[in-house]
Amino acid sequence: MSKVKLLPGAGDQLTPREIVAELDKYIIGQGEAKKSVAIALRNRWRRQQVPEDLRDEIAPKNIIMIGPTGVGKTEIARRLAKLAQSPFLKIEATKFTEVGYVGRDVESMVRDLMELAVALVKAEERESVRAKAEEAVEERLLDLLLPPAPAGAATDTGATREKLREKLRAGKLEDKFVELEVTQRVAPVVEIFSQSGLEEMEFNFKEMMGNIFPARSKQRRLKVAEAREMLLQEEAGRLIDMDRVVEEARRKVEHHGIIFLDEIDKIVGRDHGKGPDVSREGVQRDLLPIVEGTTVTTKYGMVRTDHILFIASGAFHLSKPSDLIPEMQGRFPIRVELSSLGAGDFERILTEPENALIKQYLALMETEGVRLTFTPEAVREIAALATRVNERTENIGARRLHTVMEKLLEEISFTAPDLEDQEITITAEYVRERLANLIEDEDLSRYIL
Numbered sequence: 001m002s003k004v005k006l007l008p009g010a011g012d013q014l015t016p017r018e019i020v021a022e023l024d025k026y027i028i029g030q031g032e033a034k035k036s037v038a039i040a041l042r043n044r045w046r047r048q049q050v051p052e053d054l055r056d057e058i059a060p061k062n063i064i065m066i067g068p069t070g071v072g073k074t075e076i077a078r079r080l081a082k083l084a085q086s087p088f089l090k091i092e093a094t095k096f097t098e099v100g101y102v103g104r105d106v107e108s109m110v111r112d113l114m115e116l117a118v119a120l121v122k123a124e125e126r127e128s129v130r131a132k133a134e135e136a137v138e139e140r141l142l143d144l145l146l147p148p149a150p151a152g153a154a155t156d157t158g159a160t161r162e163k164l165r166e167k168l169r170a171g172k173l174e175d176k177f178v179e180l181e182v183t184q185r186v187a188p189v190v191e192i193f194s195q196s197g198l199e200e201m202e203f204n205f206k207e208m209m210g211n212i213f214p215a216r217s218k219q220r221r222l223k224v225a226e227a228r229e230m231l232l233q234e235e236a237g238r239l240i241d242m243d244r245v246v247e248e249a250r251r252k253v254e255h256h257g258i259i260f261l262d263e264i265d266k267i268v269g270r271d272h273g274k275g276p277d278v279s280r281e282g283v284q285r286d287l288l289p290i291v292e293g294t295t296v297t298t299k300y301g302m303v304r305t306d307h308i309l310f311i312a313s314g315a316f317h318l319s320k321p322s323d324l325i326p327e328m329q330g331r332f333p334i335r336v337e338l339s340s341l342g343a344g345d346f347e348r349i350l351t352e353p354e355n356a357l358i359k360q361y362l363a364l365m366e367t368e369g370v371r372l373t374f375t376p377e378a379v380r381e382i383a384a385l386a387t388r389v390n391e392r393t394e395n396i397g398a399r400r401l402h403t404v405m406e407k408l409l410e411e412i413s414f415t416a417p418d419l420e421d422q423e424i425t426i427t428a429e430y431v432r433e434r435l436a437n438l439i440e441d442e443d444l445s446r447y448i449l
């Protein structure tokens with residue numbers, strides 16, 4: 001057996017401390033949760049370094065993140081995915097129904113993950129053959145540009161070709177037309193309604209159709225610039241070895257794949273034995289083998305799920321993790337709680353993250369030529385008001401900042417195109433002026449903020 005080459009994703013090489021530092025750029029607080037996911041991610045890399053016989057024994061330490069709504073659970077998972085550069089799928093547990101019922105079956109998440117991985121590896125592969133593909137494309141463009149040599153004058157075609165190549169490289173021929181054969185796979189539009197929906201169909205339908213309706217080629221006149229794009233696709237496709245892509249994608253899924261199961265608390269049934277809860281528990285039962293390790297058939301072949309990392313998350317308002325079926329609890333040994341956010345956190349969330357809400361609004365207004373500034377007092381006031389609304393109506397966490405900011409800047413947003421080249425400073429007074437009535441009136445804030 002040939003030795004498997006180790007190609008860990010970049011995120012795997014980050015130390016837990018570095019991973020937390022990266023997450024800190026986007027998520028305020030929630031240190032415990034960040035630490036747990038950082039360790040879990042690092043453990044994937046550690047496992048790859050362990051001798052093979054032991055490696056298979058090491059199961060991923062799946063995590064449940066527990067916390068109220070809008071405190072950063074999904075955000076942590078989203079950022080982790082970017083860092084890990086591993087195939088990462090986020091899916092709501094509520095999407096699934098028990099096998100045999102109408103809806104998505106749980107195995108589809110593994111198929112989706114595999115699909116993602118194939119796209120990921122293919123993109124990488126396309127990048128790595130790019131130089132080679134570009135060379136081939138240049139030759140083909142020259143073939144197309146070069147008029148057929150008149151009989152007997154074949155001697156100087158080499159020189160002509162080189163001259164043409166120079167022009168082509170200098171970008172002087174971009175608008176010239178060339179004629180080339182374009183292949184299109186024409187499949188008639190068919191709509192099929194089936195219980196399991198499109199997803200099942202895609203399973204093999206597309207390929208089947210591909211074979212039934214052969215590629216049709218057509219002569220087309222294109223500018224060099226357009227032709228280059230098209231030829232590049234074609235040449236890259238020729239250079240990419242799909243068998244290898246699939247093999248690598250499977251390896252990535254099986255050893256580095258992460259599935260983020262959101263809203264897991266919604267598949268916890270509180271009453272046992274009656275009503276829709278039966279089917280929720282059914283979903284848990286269906287999930288179990290996947291989390292425990294099983295083989296799922298995908299259109300790319302069998303995929304083992306033993307070492308896929310699962311991160312589940314839920315608010316667990318009405319239920320507790322201990323309400324999950326016992327086998328399930330055992331498969332999620334790490335529990336982290338995220339804390340609810342206060343005014344101090346909001347102040348930081350408004351300004352610090354790289355995608356902070358205030359930064360977003362500044363950039364948006366900038367496009368209209370309006371330069372916004374927020375005084376520190378204004379930021380503090382917004383945070384305080386948001387906290388107050390959360391306390392008095394419903395606590396929706398940092399999401400409250402979105403509604404408050406939108407209301408606060410409504411007027412400026414509306415008139416921005418008329419305000420060109422103005423500097424506007426948002427002060428604490430302005431914040432109070434715009435929002436105070438709304439916030440004092442509980443009914444109003446319930447509807448508007």
Ligand SMILES: Nc1ncnc2c1ncn2[C@@H]1O[C@H](COP(=O)(O)OP(=O)(O)OP(=O)(O)O)[C@@H](O)[C@H]1O
Nearest residue numbers: 026027028068069070071072073074075349398399
């Ligand atoms: N700690 C935080 N730091 C920075 N931004 C945050 C934080 N918590 C929440 N946000 C922001 O609030 C919004 C909602 O957060 P998120 O989607 O993570 O909520 P959640 O915890 O998954 O809630 P739910 O249980 O409702 O799914 C996002 O835009 C996110 O950027």
Ligand SMILES: [Mg+2]
Nearest residue numbers: 073074075262
């Ligand atoms: Mg969420």
